[in-house]
Amino acid sequence: MNEKKLTNVCFYIFSFSILIFSLFSLGSCSSRPEVKLNDGVVEDSLKKITGVTTKDLEAALEKDSLSLDDLFVLAVERTERIALKDEATNQAMAGKDKAFAGFLPTLSYVYNKFYSIPGHTTEPSLVENYRTYQSVQNGDYLSLVPSSTTSSLPPTVGAGSRLLLSFPLTGGLTAYQDYKANKSLTDQRRMEAKFEAGRMYLELAQGYFNVLQLEESLKYATEALELNTESVKERRRLYSLGRIMRSELLNAETGLANAQAILEDTRFQLEQVQTTLAMMVGFDTKIKLANIANPLEKIQIGKVDEYLPKRYDVISTQKGIEVAKANENKAWFGFSPNIAVNTYYSFPMEGQTRNKDVTAQLAVTMPLTPLGQMADLKNAESATKQAKLNASQTRRAALQEIQNATQSLENSERMCIIYEKAYQYAKDTLASQESGYRMGRTSWVDVISTRLATLNSEITFKKTNYQRLLNRVALGVAIGEIPRIPEEKSEFKIEPN
Template structure:
């Protein structure tokens, strides 16, 4: 049967639609799969004294710390690199937006020969590829998802940097208190050494006792030097985070209270985390790129209109007897050795890979929250036990000091009790720091970020 000429365009359109259906991707509904993964998360129990906050800076009420965080967010080189990456993604998105518009070009040439008038030729061309399958639109949308993903990664980097600065500031206080505790240990040990020397000169003590006292003092002085260097290194590390190696950072003498952040419902909490948002946007971007890869298998239609004029003067070119031409072109990939199909398959696998990355990020986020909440409870109990142990050790130390002066106990027993007392003091200081720092970690895990 012979088709009528009027029916041919409709037949062609039907064939194109059939081709479109044949090459459509078969990606699963990753949005539903993400919802299913989130539904697996069980509700976590609240912590005692937890409070609701909106930004991570609210965990610690300190104008000085707020100023440090602000300086770090403005000058940290690592964060600046992440911001530049975001700007690159934004420029790439604008580039894909331009692909949706017609292209226009113009040309002008002149030919002068001896004994002949000059010939001037002007041309103008407008070309446009019809986005019949929304391939260009999908590509542009994928680029917009890349921009949104990078924005979330930038926010995640800001949040992490703010938390690191806050933790580093607390660490300075911890290091300074360790130095003070160790100096107090040295003072006590020196008094013990002097008293032991007097006993030795009086014939009441032994040389072994004096050597033990001297050894304890020297060991404590070595530890003090270690603590001083640790403090200096932590100051340099914090200055590096601030993007100013020569920064003069003042330290608090005592720990500043850190609020225990309140954990919302799992779904609400996880929706705040920028790394999870970025992982989900990566799935959407990969899915759109997969659609584009499949649409590369389809025919494309392009239009080109051109204008040409030849004149004897430059001003007359394109403005006298111009000649227009219009060209419509239909192209379709017939054989490329399976490259396009392979590329489409790769795009499908990359989408599946992005989903698995999301799952990994989700499980890591849940683990971070549960670990931080569990550690808050554990550190609280440890701190209580160490405080009890320290109080008992302090009482024991007083008794041993009296007994030693009365000659009822020996030097080794006294040094053992002194060492135990100050070791417990250092341990308690470490626990206090770890507990406060963990609250910052918990806030970050709950998706509470910087301004």
């Protein structure tokens, strides 16, 4: 009786230890904190992807007008775009932890109890019931096996409670390949998130420069409408005096109607772009933008190939090849036998002997018809080839993007110089016309026409300049310079503008 109590005490102590270990394990491997939108905090996981900190967010929220970098900071914290990529990284990390668990032995609790189903089970006689009862009480389970067979019962067939401790042997090799695959997958998902951050910065830059350009265009369109209105008034006066033909008056009225249409269309486009940009950074209302304070530095582009290793999409596809190769190696292990050592500890029952409480089992499973394994291997080999093709395609697309971004920036810089020169000539012409008008050498109509031409020249120059700034941002994204993550960025070859 004392021995039974001692066994129960040991069981309770062992069960309590297992419970404490399980709670500790669950607490230590819990998921990362949830990324909450618009709570004023930039989680560490988002900081690692974008370089944005809570301090940056607080500084942006205190401003009345937002810069391009401020828009990026708000978009990181107030929208789901980067948070979704971060959760994909978190899921890959969970897969890595699960694969690591495949190296470790597993402990399970097994309980068996048998029931007879009336009408489907032959009713035993009283003698057979008595013999079965004696066998169970004495722990003599072998006597329950029919005499016509020579096999013995496995340790899990009998009724009762057991602890199963299983040690994977060859299963650890498969788990190692899973671990390698998920480790590379985690890096791949992280690179995809950083690449997405660059794409988001570029899209914000497009909206930002569009708003600034349309705001100026609206101002110019309003001024152009006033000048066209003044031109029509002057031409009507001249027409009433018989100094000009009716066709000249009609041309002026046509110009006025076109100016009104341009003004309305510019106002509509501005409202649309403002609404879109506000939604991109998580606002329901329009936001006020600050003018460009410090443009990005000029980059001295060398060989395009040297920027490819810095692109996150290129790095991501290389990690994808590592994932595919690890899965291919795992498929090869499917042809090998699965070997494991299982240890059973049976809790003693009343009247049972104690000399067979612990049973060890060597389990070897050898596939003889590995048709499924062959299909898995073919699929894994094809996935590896696909990953290599994807890496090659991504590298080619990245190379083309850098070349296009470089050429677009160079072209816009040349066009800026030309249009700036044209704008300067237009201003000089206007000054000459106004001087001639004061001296009575030119008419007021000529002055108005020159002012309109100067205004159009200024609009063209400003549009080209905004396009140049946008092309500079696009080049920064293309070469992996943007977004700036200080601990990961090497020195870029830059020169001040």
